[in-house]
Amino acid sequence: EKGNHRHFMQKEIYEQPEVVGRTLSAYVDAEAGRIRPVEGIDFAGMSRLLVVGCGTASYAGLIAEYWFEAMAGLPVDNDIASEFRYRDPAFLPGDAALFISQSGETADTLEALRLCKAAGLKTIALVNTPHSSMAREADVVVPTLAGPEVGVASTKAFTCQLAALASLAVLAASQRGKLSPEAVEAEVASLMAIPAQMNAALAIEQEIDQLATELAHASIVLYLGRNVFFPLALEGALKLKEISYIHAEGYAAGELKHGPIALIEDDVAVVAIAPHDALFAKTRSSIQEVRARGARVIAITDKAGADELDSEASAILKLPDVKGLAAPIVAATAVQLLAYYVAVHKGTDVDQPRNLAKSVTVE
Ligand code: F6R
Secondary structure (H helix, E strand, O other): OOOOOOOHHHHHHHHHHHHHHHHHHHHEEOOOOEEOOOOOOOHHHOOEEEEEEOHHHHHHHHHHHHHHHHHHOOOEEEEEHHHHOOOOOOOOOOEEEEEEEOOOOOHHHHHHHHHHHHOOOEEEEEEOOOOOHHHHHOOEEEEOOOOOOOOOOOOHHHHHHHHHHHHHHHHHHHHOOOOOHHHHHHHHHHHHOHHHHHHHHHOOHHHHHHHHHHHOOOOEEEEEEOOOHHHHHHHHHHHHHHHHOOEEEEEEHHHHHHOHHHHOOOOEEEEEEOOOOOOHHHHHHHHHHHHHOOOEEEEEEOHHHHHHHOOOOOEEEEOOOOOOOHHHHHHHHHHHHHHHHHHHHHOOOOOOOOOOOOOOOOO
16 A cells, blocks of 8 residues: 555655645636635635644644735634634634644544534635545535545645645635736646646655754754744644654744744754745844854755855755745645654654554544
């Protein structure tokens, strides 16, 4: 079943171009250059979108918050399900709620969905399991087509969630009059380019494997990023701690000075997700700060970023040049592979990490 892969996780990482392409095709009408409307979802009439999930699914939701707010002008309120359901959330007229879950069975997310439904909100389930409880109970189901995910650490479900959410963000922007038909067409073209870009990103596997040998000895790994790369930093850190058992934390790069910089010393590694975008210079200065204090810095960037960071980072992972919605989806492959190879070098049980269950159906 694993084919020529050593672990399910590796197989699932490599399946991503295909399953992300399949998921995109469910939303994108490439020929017409538009996103297919989703029956039951009217973004124009929505005043706020609540987004709820756990773990990796919640990080997909956080990335989507940046997209929906910036592209569609749609206010988003994000929360993890275990907090949301117990904090007596307050609602506004025009609220809709989106629940993100690979399994569709996570207890806290399911209860959060029931709470919103009981409060009269429109409920939307973004799930990978079509016959799950969430799929049955939500008003609208938006599927991801990742296929069964066996590795306990989520990989392909995450990028498929992002692919669906990116498509919905374009739909929302178009329904809310924030993108002209021509601009939508351009977004559609860049969405359809993602699978090939992911393939190109996966080709840096050897370099990641090599880097991972050293990273396996780090005592702490800090992941830094800004904007959509902040939630991706959270996801990178979660992936690493889950399967390699190295203490890892994700931070918004701007938070560095507000505490975490105190951790920096020689055996601390920093993974900076820093493509050459509008915020590159700011992330670059964080890289300089941690380097000056002795951290080893791995920069995940693109060609333009690599040119500037050449003498500043300890190591550089160069991704294909990708901007916009595609960027965090493509960069996700690098953080997944990095965690995977560190775990392989440490010899941990990659597909069945200790203490973890694939689906958390009890709280
Ligand atoms: C991390 C991971 C978990 C899940 C979380 C939610 O690799 O797999 O954090 O993302 O338990 O699970 P679902 O998406 O099934 O609700």
